[in-house]
Amino acid sequence: MSQQNAAAEKSSWLNRALNAIEVVGNKLPDPAVLFALLMFVVWGLSWALAGVSFNEVDPRTGAAIQVNNLLAADSLTGFMAKMVNTFVTFPPLGVVLVAMLGLGVAEYTGYINAGLRSILSVTPKMLLTPVLVAVGVLSHMAVDAGYVLVIPLGAVIFYAAGRHPLAGIAAAFAGVSGGFSATILPSSLDPLLSGLTQASARLSSDPAAAELVISPLNNFYFTTASTVLVVIIGWVLTDKFIEPRLKATAVDADAADLPKMDVLKDNERKGLRWATFAMVLSAVLLVVSAMPETSAWRSPVNGELTHSAAPLMQSIVGIIFVFFLIPGVVYGYVSGNAKDHRDIIKGMSKAMSGMGYYIVMAFFCAQFIYAFGQSNLGALLAIKGANWLQEMAFPMGFTLIGIVFLSGFVNLLVGSASAKWALIGAIMVPMLMELGVSPDLTQAAYRVGDSSTNIITPLLPYFPLIVVFCQKYVKSTGIGTLIALMLPYSVAMLILWTAFLLGFWALDIPLGVGASYSYPAVN
DSSP: OHHHHHHHHHHHHHHHHHHHHHHHHHHSOOHHHHHHHHHHHHHHHHHHHTTOOOOOBOTTTSSBOOOOOTTSHHHHHHHHHTHHHHHHTOHHHHHHHHHHHHHHHHHHHTHHHHHHHHHHHTOOGGGHHHHHHHHHHHGGGGTTHIIIIIHHHHHHHHHHTTSOHHHHHHHHHIIIIITTTOOSSOOTHHHHHHHHHHHHHTTSSOGGGGGOOOOTTTTHHHHHHHHHHHHHHHHHHIIIIIHHHGGGSOOOSOGGGSOOOOOOOHHHHHHHHHHHHHHHHHHHHHHHHHSSTTOTTSOTTTOOSSSTTSHHHHTHHHHHHHHHHHHHHHHHHHHTSOOSHHHHHHHHHHHHHTTHHHHHHHHHHHHHHHHHHHHTHHHHHHHHHHHHHHHHTOOHHHHHHHHHHHHHHHHTTOOOHHHHHHHHHHHHHHHHHHTTBOHHHHHHHHHHHHHHTGGGOTTSTTHHHHHHHHHTTOTTOOHHHHHHHHHHHHHHHHHHHHHHHHHHHHHTOOOSTTOOSBSSOOO
16 A cells, blocks of 8 residues: 555656746747747847956957947847848748648648558558557648548557557657657758758858758768667557556447548549559659669769759758658549549648748847847857866767757747757757767757657647547547656656667767758768
8 A cells, every 4th residue: 555655646746847847838938929029038138248357258259259230230130131031041941831732632642541551451460569660750741631641540459450559649649749759761850940051050150060061861871770779669668568557448339439440442442543653653763863874863972872962952941842742642542532632732822821920039039149149149149058068078978968958948938849950959059069079960969859849748739639639549648648658658768769869979970961060060
């Protein structure tokens, strides 16, 4: 009895702590308003510190660094004059919207839905868990499709296989959200984060940083390899720990009331075959056109395909658009889901209609980053932070661990991945560049921390939806239940994924296309 009381007391303490985090997080303003408020803070600090003398030397001028007063008349008029250009030239804006046009068509016509159902329906029972986790990772290509499709399907196929449906939800949730920064194919998240990284890197006091170009695939090798790690973690924890723990949890719903996983219809199978063939053919044509040494895809500087000046690298977002537009269109017409070109445009329009909030947030984010850069506060913080880190002489491995855990903590309070990275990256990227750490490595550390704690924060926009999915099978499920279910995944990912990144760094395994570990990059 005493052990039960101790366990109950521990559970009660944990629930109180999680409730406190939820209350604090709910009191934070919307990310768009948060950026506006931070811009005002930057303005105020720039005014207060404009007359202060600092000992830190600005490498760009060789003189003591000086904070610029953004409330001066010429600064305010310059800010207003450049407001539109600051917004439309914001690096992540265009790339995300273009990528979403193609993905929107593939999702609207049903190609992504049919593809996921096809993969899960032919999976052997013994491989059900790892394939479900892997499909969760794969669903990132369709942005939020995994939350509304893969997670409920996970419960359905687990229950159909005689397993606990909540274990299926947990495994799918671990892949979709816990493995958010793992990848099999590039997604819209890659150009979004790299665009923010590039904007942050250009806040550096190094004059050369103004021309720095960050590849959208700068973490691709690491995130692709991370897929294997995420699948193994999800597989082992689900089968060896989570599902045995759920044996005592009865399923409330009657079998007749539970949803069934629909079998692909003949028109869907035919559409899937032709659409997948079209995607493969597109990939083959791209490879064939890029192979010749005289290919127009190669860099005019050195003839390499992976050079930042290569049209292939500069076309990643356009390639993502085409690679999902073509199979989406083919599937729509062959399956009958798209009657004419108007349905294709509807798919694009629906994708864009869901990006309204992102566009609003991007506007305020762009203005904040511009103000932060103009004030010189970022350069001052970077130089002071770099000097402090140099004085403390922390091993670089500990510094990377600190970035991971800081990102994971902030994720508990701020839900948007792009909002968090815009806030953290504006300081961490230029600061670590001063210590010789590349923006690519700093971004990779952020992605590990951000992804690992997605599945335990009630502030995740889809978290309440996952609770509803669970309640279809176990009516007593609440937020605390889901957090307790997912906490082992989060802790395991945070520890093992961090060690995985440190292993990449220690062994000097390439992070991604055009990426490096040091700054300036060592060729």
